[in-house]
Amino acid sequence: MTETAELSFVRRYVFSTDHKVIGKQFLFTAMGFFTLGGILALLMRTQLAWPWQEIPVIGKLLFGSGGNILPPETYPALVTMHGTIMIFFFIIPILSGALGNFLIPLMIGAKDMAFPRLNMFSYWVMVPAFLIMLAGFFVATGPAAAGWTSYVPLSILKDAIPGSEMGQTLWVLSMMLVGTSSILGAINYITTIVMLRAPGMDMFRLPMTIWALFITAILATFATPVLTAALILMFLDRTIGTLFFAAGEGQVILWQHLFWFYSHPAVYIMILPAMGVASDIISTFSRKPLFGYKPMVYSMMAIAALGFTVWGHHMFVSGMNPLLGLTFMTSTMLIALPSAIKTFNWLGTLWGGNLQLRAPMLNALAFVSTFVIGGLSGIFSAATPVDIFLHDTYWIVGHIHYVLFGGSLFGVFAGVQYWFPKMFGRMMSDRWGRIHFILTFVTFNLIFLPMFVLGSYGMPRRIADPYQYEMFSNLQGLNQFMTYALYVLALSQFILAGNFFYSLFRGKVASKNPWKANTLEWTLDSPPPHENFEHTPTVYRGPYEYSSPLVSADWLAQDQYLDGAKPPEAIPAPAVSPAAGD
Amino acid sequence: MGGLVPGLSTIAAPIDQLFMVVLIITGIAFFLVEGVLIYFLVRYRYREGRKAKFVHGNRRVEILWTVVPGLMLFGLAVFQYDTWTKAKIDFPSEAVSEVVAVTANQFEWKATYAGEDGQLGTEDDIVAPINILHFPIGRPVIVELQSTDVLHSFFIPVLRVKQDVVPGRPSRVWFEAIGEGEYELACAELCGLGHYRMRAFVTLETQEKFEAWLEEVAARR
Secondary structure, eight states, X not given: OOGGGGSOHIIIIISOOOHHHHHHHHHHHHHHHHHHHHHHHHHHHHHHHSTTOOOTTHHHHHHGGGTTSOOTTHHHHHHHHHHHIIIIIIIHIIIIIIIIHHHHHHHHTOSSOSSHHHHHHHHHTHHHHHHHHHHGGGSTTOBOOSTTTTOTTTTTOTXXXXXXXXXXXXXXXXXXXXXXXXXXXXXXXXXXXXXXXXXXXOGGGSOHHHHHHHHHHHHHHHHHHHHHHHHHHHHHHHHTOOOTTOTTTSOHHHHXXXXXXXXXXXXXXXXXXXXXXXXXXXXXXXXXXXXXXXXHHHHHHHHHHHHTSOGGGGOTTTTSOHHHHHHHHHHHHHHHHHHHHHHHHHHHHHTTOOBOOOHHHHHHHHHHHHHHHHHHHHHHHHSHHHHHHHTTBHHHHHHHHHHXXXXXXXXXXXHHHHHHHHHHSBOOOHHHHHHHHHHHHHHHHHHHHHHHHHHHTTOBSSOXXXXXXXXXXXXXXXXXXXHHHHHHHHHHHHXXXXXXXXXXXXXXXXXXXXXXXXXXXXXXXXXXXXXXXXSOOOOOSOTTOTTOTTSSSSOOOTTOOOTTOOOXXXXXXXXXXXXXXX | OOSSXXXXXXXXXXXXXXXXXXXXXXXXXXXXXXHHHHHHHHHTBOOTTOOOOOOOOOHHHHHHHHHHHHHHHHHHHHHXXXXXXXXXXXXXXXXXXXXXXXXXXXXXXXXXXXXXXXXTTSTTOEEOOTTEEEEEBSSOEEEEEEESSSOEEEEEGGGTEEEEEBTTBOEEEEEOBOSOEEEEEEEOSOOSTTGGGOEEEEEEEOHHHXXXXXXXXXXXX
């Protein structure tokens, strides 16, 4: 189609239906929110290191009226907004929104998503969500402050905390839109992956990233509506005075059930795509087939299925019937198994490989090594008796950050650097990538490993000044150490940002396939043209045929025809061309 | 990192023991996985011209590393049932226990003890000063928790006790302290801007001292 040239700037870059542009829109927005979430973390950790001290420079800017000191009502707001922003406006949008949108059509050999306009809508419905959430910072009573979990009744009683005035209403509205975007995106991903695969691209020839995004989309489709329903009930409770979650007349604990019925699967929504990305990158840079392709797929399916049966492990001491604790403990222990299987298969992939330790690979390996800590530390809190002590302490904060920072974020670092050449047609500097990696990896562990020590002392999370307590007063030195480590980590991110933006304009021009990888996106120009494939490719093999004896090179593209290859069984062609809606 | 802070209740020993069991098992898994990872990184580092093994997997090792950890994890879950049952399901009888009512509200704890009639909710109940809790050692204590506003959580690290306090839905928790001393209670559920200072002072003491304290509080009223 030649109409690309005729599209106006606005249609091409703003209200675009091109999955690649939408992916980049998600990428840049998510990077902005990563910065904001990081700033909130810096304020939080500064308070934890030196509670109620004047904050130099920034303190005057933000809290000038209060003597440059963080006001007590601000700390819960920081906690709440850091969690909300990092989870809903950074990790999920950058994994599913940015990588999902950009990669799905390219990796399955399609011209675009099944529903391009729905796809555009799934980004643009996020924009009011962004604005409404940000507006919380500017209302007089401040943003939501009842935790990212927004437990009732704190989040409903307007006089319980300043953030439960206007801020919480904005939070609820924004989250409803986020959920809507998630559901729309997920339906699109599922349809696209089921319907628009190129001939020969059997389900078991899909790259692991696509499998992960596919299973994630199924999770999002089933889990998100529950959260959205709960948010509507909360909205009604807050505005017209219904009593769904009210103490006495309603059910306080019901909110927790509904919230975690979504938010536990959401943890897998945040980690599965990173697992897929890590699998692809580790195989590519090991120059070796992924070990145990099918067990890897079945593990993700098991994680998704079991993921719906473990939400109660967030509620062992909530007042939920303790008998339920036993069943939730058992299912939670068992969900560790598929993660363990995946870890062993990643090790199996490295075994006997020829490992190229480039920046994306290093980040993918960091994913594996820190995800192990995230997973293993979860076993402690899965054990109900031990969780009595660990619940709501820094143990949990350490655990979740090993999963979401150590896991998801290193997965993001890996994925963005790996696909950067395909997205922007230029290479990022590998040397600066490695420097960024080393600094981030070391400081990350210096911040989050000590959290397990804090947890073993019972230091609760969301406490603005732990040293009020004599029993935690000896922990200030450790907290200061962690805060210094965070400062270094935060500064290190300028290296990543510098590398990213410099390379965007000045990086070495990328070839079609700079990593010598097998999957379909690398058969296209960098960046690929509008509608991607001029001719629909034919797929002859799985995505991981590295070092195959059939060829002399150490890679073998999925669409490369070798003499004697069987023609793929015909996949029914989609009834309508995906881009026909343009 | 030598386990949790010392505990002072009958449930502390089994909980800490389970913690150590999990620590040892996960510790072995941790060093095994990270050790193998580092070994592979060195052993299989990039060499020009070397071709990687062309292997797609191995059914036998897949079965091995599915079944072994699966059984261990399932065993670990079953292994915890007794302690959980003891901590949260099997309460001691009220007849042999000291029953205390604790009310939480933003941002304080208020303990009410039974007076001479041994019954809570009667005229002669003894209300302790705000944020002061005394418990006898050597016999079970049942705490009946109530909140008048939002969620709080009754957390006494040294006793290995944590229970959310839910408005409109009374909950209970029990423990038996085995040592004397002065400790702290921390609210462990975000409850508002004063959450960080919602602490109480917990005194664990012998039955005699406990009774003497109760009398003193009653007399002051």
